[in-house]
Amino acid sequence: MEDRLFRDAMGKFATGVTVITTLHEGQPHGMTANAFMSVSLDPKLVVISIGGNARCLSRIKESGIFAVNILAANQQEQSMIFAGQIKEDREVTFETLADIPVIPNALAQVSCDVVTEYIEGDHTLFIGKVRDIRVQDGEPLLFYAGKYRSLETVPV
Ligand code: FAD
Ligand code: NAD
Structure with a gap:
């Protein structure tokens, strides 16, 4: 099967956009990701999926921590920075939540400890407690069919 067909099909699933943040040698590191899901309420668990070539992968493995930052509609630039879609160096500010770097003004910041990791194909799934x-x-940033979108106000 062609990769393009798979990506086109997966792209029909409209998602929010997150930046996954972690710590590397005491410095914050971020990566844009839409492969994120809530897993369990008791205990409170989430899952993220990180590609084998991402620098973020070894950094989460080493630190054992990550945060999921759910981006607001006005944070497309942050998404592009952390996806490597903006090439010039940009100054990015972070704050912390429970000693983990997080993105200011995200709709939700969720700080986690890695409890399990599963290598599946070319990605690693991290379960975070x-x-x-x-x-x-605020309004969310969305990703659909390979493009950034935002919610439209539906007239009533
Ligand atoms: P890096 O090059 O290490 O980091 C990415 C960018 O962030 C670089 O340009 C870097 O300069 C910048 N950056 C990192 N930390 C800082 C900092 N402290 N200050 C300033 N800039 C910084 N990939 C997945 O594996 N899983 C997914 O679920 C996923 N979902 C995606 C969803 C969307 C909407 C998009 C656009 C991409 C997605 N990707 C996903 C792809 C992923 O975002 C890119 O492949 C990513 O750039 C690779 O991460 P990296 O850690 O190797 O990159
Ligand atoms: P696209 O058309 O490549 O992506 C559409 C959908 O396909 C994504 O939402 C995701 O569900 C899936 N997908 C894409 N690449 C994947 C991969 N390597 N592994 C697993 N699933 C993948 O959208 P685009 O605008 O071309 O994406 C920009 C870049 O970000 C591309 O390089 C793409 O590979 C990457 N990306 C990676 C993932 C991921 O690794 N899970 C998710 C989204 C985007």
């Missing part, structure tokens, strides 16, 4: 959460109101 939630350490702390911070949420704020």
Whole structure:
């Protein structure tokens, strides 16, 4: 099967956009990801999926921690920076939640400890046990069919 067919099909699943943050040698590192899911309420678990070539992969393995930052509609630039879609170096500011770097003004910041990792094909799934959460109101950034989108207000 062609990769393009698989990607086209998976791209029909509209998602939010997250930046996964972790610590590397005391410095924050981030990577854009839409492969994210809530797993369990008791205990509180989430899962992310990181490609084998991503620098983020070894950094999460080494640190044993990550945070999921669910981006707001006005944070497309952050998504592009952390996906390597903007090539110039940009100054990015971070804050911390439960000692893990997080993206300021994200709709939700979810700080986690890695409890299990599964290598599946060319990705590694990390199960994260939630350490702390911070949420704020706002509209989400969306990703659909390979393009950034935002929710449209539906007239009533
Ligand atoms: P790196 O090159 O290490 O980092 C990515 C970019 O972030 C670089 O340009 C780097 O300069 C910048 N950056 C990192 N830390 C900092 C910092 N502290 N300050 C300033 N800039 C910094 N890949 C997956 O594996 N799983 C997914 O679920 C996934 N979903 C995606 C969803 C979308 C919408 C998009 C656009 C891409 C997605 N990707 C996903 C692809 C992934 O984002 C890229 O392959 C990514 O660039 C690779 O990560 P890296 O750690 O190797 O890159
Ligand atoms: P695209 O058309 O490549 O992606 C559409 C959908 O296909 C994605 O939402 C994802 O569900 C799936 N997909 C894409 N690449 C994948 C991969 N390597 N492994 C597993 N699933 C994958 O969209 P695009 O705008 O060309 O994406 C920009 C870049 O980000 C591409 O290089 C793409 O590979 C990467 N990306 C990777 C993942 C991932 O690794 N899970 C997810 C989204 C985007």
